[in-house]
Amino acid sequence: MHNVFVYIEIEKSEVKEVSQELLTKGRKLANELGVELHAVVAGTGIKGKVEKQIIPYGVDKLFVFDAEGLFPYTSKPHTDILVELFKREQPQICLMGATVIGRDLGPRVSSSLTSGLTADCTQLEIGEYDDKKAGKHYENLLYQIRPAFGGNIVATIVNPDHRPQMATVRSGVMKAEILDSNYNCEVVYENVANFVPAEDYVVKVIERHVEAAKHNLKGAPIVVAGGYGVGSKENFDMLFELAKVLHGEVGASRAAVDAGFCDHDRQIGQTGVTVHPKVYIACGISGQIQHIAGMQDSKIIISVNSDPDAPINRIADYVIVGTVEEVVPKLIKYYKQNSK
Numbered sequence: 001m002h003n004v005f006v007y008i009e010i011e012k013s014e015v016k017e018v019s020q021e022l023l024t025k026g027r028k029l030a031n032e033l034g035v036e037l038h039a040v041v042a043g044t045g046i047k048g049k050v051e052k053q054i055i056p057y058g059v060d061k062l063f064v065f066d067a068e069g070l071f072p073y074t075s076k077p078h079t080d081i082l083v084e085l086f087k088r089e090q091p092q093i094c095l096m097g098a099t100v101i102g103r104d105l106g107p108r109v110s111s112s113l114t115s116g117l118t119a120d121c122t123q124l125e126i127g128e129y130d131d132k133k134a135g136k137h138y139e140n141l142l143y144q145i146r147p148a149f150g151g152n153i154v155a156t157i158v159n160p161d162h163r164p165q166m167a168t169v170r171s172g173v174m175k176a177e178i179l180d181s182n183y184n185c186e187v188v189y190e191n192v193a194n195f196v197p198a199e200d201y202v203v204k205v206i207e208r209h210v211e212a213a214k215h216n217l218k219g220a221p222i223v224v225a226g227g228y229g230v231g232s233k234e235n236f237d238m239l240f241e242l243a244k245v246l247h248g249e250v251g252a253s254r255a256a257v258d259a260g261f262c263d264h265d266r267q268i269g270q271t272g273v274t275v276h277p278k279v280y281i282a283c284g285i286s287g288q289i290q291h292i293a294g295m296q297d298s299k300i301i302i303s304v305n306s307d308p309d310a311p312i313n314r315i316a317d318y319v320i321v322g323t324v325e326e327v328v329p330k331l332i333k334y335y336k337q338n339s340k
Helices: 017-033 051-057 075-089 100-112 198-202 233-246 254-258 324-338
Strands: 004-008 037-043 061-066 093-097 117-121 123-131 136-148 153-157 165-169 186-189 222-226 249-252 279-283 300-305 318-321
Touching: 004 017, 004 075, 017 037, 017 051, 017 093, 017 123, 017 165, 037 075, 051 061, 075 100, 075 198, 093 100, 100 117, 100 165, 117 136, 136 165, 222 233, 233 249, 233 279, 233 324, 249 254, 279 324, 300 324
Parallel strands: 004 037, 004 093, 037 061, 061 186, 093 165, 117 165, 222 249, 222 279, 279 300, 300 318
Antiparallel strands: 123 136, 136 153
């Protein structure tokens, strides 16, 4: 009772990376609470294909729902599966990806169960809470931490009285780590008909179009990111040249994307991609909290900025004071001369 649950997203029979990241975090939360980590996956023709992609992350019990009509995803069947399963299993925490599916499914499930939901969390921790008005002390609550009010503050949200405590997390925020390739897990193959009435399948997906990502920004070991201080779309070409020399990828702040300097799919931050590179070179980026939320776990941060007091310099390991036009060409020239 009161275990940690992770909803697993799949594409056909392939488990999405965001779900594996949440399993890793869910395992840590379950260990801290002294409970089990459970996972639930629903699809068509997935039996025997998804288990090995899920169990090694430390899952104690896996619920598999395999039936026609469960893939591609539609709202009603998946909502009823989670609502009925959670009524039976009574989890205390449920984690989902802040994806197109998670943003549709999460609110439906939390509304049906009258529980709370915090979207786009950047951190999840276990902690205590004192309700001074009611004179109550709560232990082992899920701290759902996320930027709020346009990123001007970091809010810690708790849900003291309603279960499950639900949170969505964007891909890349957590790190996926296999716990044990031979982890011992109980797998339960549920009878879908007991959860999903026939009328749930009234909505049919006529056509789907899935495009592969144009780049590997999230997995790049080196990221060269530009902000509004880069000045123009043409100046961003210098960042692409530097990234090419370093075998890295190019990212951008929201201000740069909004100004039309770079494509939206390269945006890093609260409303973009979260990255964890070995080296992050921030060019002309002021360092607002919305952007920092998407790159603060980089191992080495190098800031190139004409403003020595720019906020990003406070978290940077190295600061180069100067304009992008002055500094980046010199970096390109140096690395071209010294790269093997």
